[in-house]
Amino acid sequence: MSELLVGDLYRFQDLLSREEADTVARVRDFLAAEVIPIANDHWARAEFPFQLIKGYAGLGLAGKTYSNLCSGWLALEMAHADASMATFYGVHSGLAMGSIETCGSPEQQERWLPRMTTFDQIGAFALTEPTGGSDVAAGLHTTARRDGDHWVLNGEKRWIGNATFADLIVVWARDEQDNQVKGFVVGKDNPGYTATKIENKIALRIVQNADITLTGCVVPESDRLQNARTFKDTAKILRRTRSGVAWQAVGVMLAAYEIALEYAKQREQFGRPIGKFQLVQDLLVRMLGNVTGSLGMCVRLAQLQDAGEFRDEHSALAKAYTTTRMREVVGWARELLAGNGIVLDYDIGRFVADAEALYSYEGTREINSLIVGRAVTGLSAFV
Incomplete structure (x- = not known):
C-alpha cells in the first residue's frame, strides 16, 4: 500500500484495493519526480511542458478501466501536484476520449482511441462559446449543415483546453436541419479551423486554452460521432x-x-x-x-x-x-x-x-x- 496523504485523516485511501493503491503510488511518484519540480516555472511562463507527455503516456492510465473510486483518487493525485496538468489530462482522457467512448461508433472508437490511449494523438473538447457558458444547452450558436457526405461547421468556441496543440478536437454544433446538438471530430489541419491561444490568464496558466474559429470547416460524415444525436x-x-x-x-x-x-x-x-x-x-x-x-x-x-x-x-x-x-x-x-x-x-x-x-x-x-x-x-x- 502507498503511504497515506497527510490530510487523509479518516484513511479513505484504505478503501482502494491493493492493486489500485499500487497504481496510485506509481502515479504519485511520477508526479513528485516530474511534475511538481517544474510546475511553478512553467506556470509563471504560461508554457506547457511537452516533455512530460511521454511520461503521462507511460503511466498507462488513459483508456484503462478502473473503479470510480480509483479513477477519482487518480484525479485527486494529479490536482494535488498541479491543477493545470490535472486539467490537461482530464480534457484529453475524460472529455475528448470520453466523448468518443460514449458517442462514437465501434469503428470510430477503433480509429481514434488507440492512438489517444498512447498520447500519440492529443484530444480537446470544444463546447463553450464566447457568448455562452452556463446556457450552452439552449444557447449553442455553432452550426452544422449537412452537404452530401460532408458537414460544414461555422461558429466560435472559447476556453478550449489543449486546443493550441491538440490533434483531434471534439466540436459540438447545432444541426441546422433538426436544431439538435451533434458532435464532430475535427482534425487540427482541417481547412477552416483555427485556434488562437488565450493570453493573460491568472489561473491554470500551464493549460493552453484557445479561442477556436470555424469558418466553412468541412468535416466528413464519417467524423460525426454517430451516437451523439442531442444535447x-x-x-x-x-x-x-x-x-x-x-x-x-x-x-x-x-x-x-x-x-x-x-x-x-x-x-x-x-x-x-x-x-x-x-x-x-x-x-x-x-x-x-x-x-x-x-x-x-x-x-x-x-x-x-x-x-x-x-x-x-x-x-x-x-x-x-x-x-x-x-x-x-x-x-x-x-x-x-x-x-x-x-x-x-x-x-x-x-x-x-x-x-x-x-x-x-x-x-x-x-x-x-x-x-x-x-x-x-x-x-x-x-x-
Missing part, C-alpha cells in the same frame, strides 16, 4: 467529468492544507513555531474539516457510480460543494502563510489562483445548485 448525449459526458472536477478540488485542498501545515511547523514568530498558537491550530482544523467532508462526499459519489445508482444531482452537488470548500481552504492557507502566500516560492499562490478556474469550469456553483434544487423539489428554476 442529452453531451450531458452524459459532462455528468461523468463533473465528478472528476470534485475530486480535483479535493486534491487542491489537500495540497493547500499540507503546505500550510508544514509551514506552521517551521515558521517562527514570537520565539515559537506559529503552529503552537491556538488561532493557527483552529485554522488548520477548519481546513482539515473541509478536506475530510469533501473527500467523504467524493468517496460516496464513487460508490454510487460503481453501484450504477449515480444521478445528475449527485455529481452536481459534489462539484458545487467541494469547489466552494476548496476556495475556503486555499484562502485560509494563503492567510496562514501571510506575505509568503503570494509568491510562487511556497507553491500556495499557484493553488489559490488555479482554484478560481476549478470553481467555475464544468458548471458554476449556481448552475449545479439549480440541478440539485430541481431534483429535490421536483420543480425547475431554470429560465
Whole structure:
C-alpha cells in the first residue's frame, strides 16, 4: 500500500484495493519526480511542458478501466501536484476520449482511441462559446449543415483546453436541419479551423486554452460521432467529468492544507513555531474539516457510480460543494502563510489562483445548485 496523504485523516485511501493503491503510488511518484519540480516555472511562463507527455503516456492510465473510486483518487493525485496538468489530462482522457467512448461508433472508437490511449494523438473538447457558458444547452450558436457526405461547421468556441496543440478536437454544433446538438471530430489541419491561444490568464496558466474559429470547416460524415444525436448525449459526458472536477478540488485542498501545515511547523514568530498558537491550530482544523467532508462526499459519489445508482444531482452537488470548500481552504492557507502566500516560492499562490478556474469550469456553483434544487423539489428554476 502507498503511504497515506497527510490530510487523509479518516484513511479513505484504505478503501482502494491493493492493486489500485499500487497504481496510485506509481502515479504519485511520477508526479513528485516530474511534475511538481517544474510546475511553478512553467506556470509563471504560461508554457506547457511537452516533455512530460511521454511520461503521462507511460503511466498507462488513459483508456484503462478502473473503479470510480480509483479513477477519482487518480484525479485527486494529479490536482494535488498541479491543477493545470490535472486539467490537461482530464480534457484529453475524460472529455475528448470520453466523448468518443460514449458517442462514437465501434469503428470510430477503433480509429481514434488507440492512438489517444498512447498520447500519440492529443484530444480537446470544444463546447463553450464566447457568448455562452452556463446556457450552452439552449444557447449553442455553432452550426452544422449537412452537404452530401460532408458537414460544414461555422461558429466560435472559447476556453478550449489543449486546443493550441491538440490533434483531434471534439466540436459540438447545432444541426441546422433538426436544431439538435451533434458532435464532430475535427482534425487540427482541417481547412477552416483555427485556434488562437488565450493570453493573460491568472489561473491554470500551464493549460493552453484557445479561442477556436470555424469558418466553412468541412468535416466528413464519417467524423460525426454517430451516437451523439442531442444535447442529452453531451450531458452524459459532462455528468461523468463533473465528478472528476470534485475530486480535483479535493486534491487542491489537500495540497493547500499540507503546505500550510508544514509551514506552521517551521515558521517562527514570537520565539515559537506559529503552529503552537491556538488561532493557527483552529485554522488548520477548519481546513482539515473541509478536506475530510469533501473527500467523504467524493468517496460516496464513487460508490454510487460503481453501484450504477449515480444521478445528475449527485455529481452536481459534489462539484458545487467541494469547489466552494476548496476556495475556503486555499484562502485560509494563503492567510496562514501571510506575505509568503503570494509568491510562487511556497507553491500556495499557484493553488489559490488555479482554484478560481476549478470553481467555475464544468458548471458554476449556481448552475449545479439549480440541478440539485430541481431534483429535490421536483420543480425547475431554470429560465
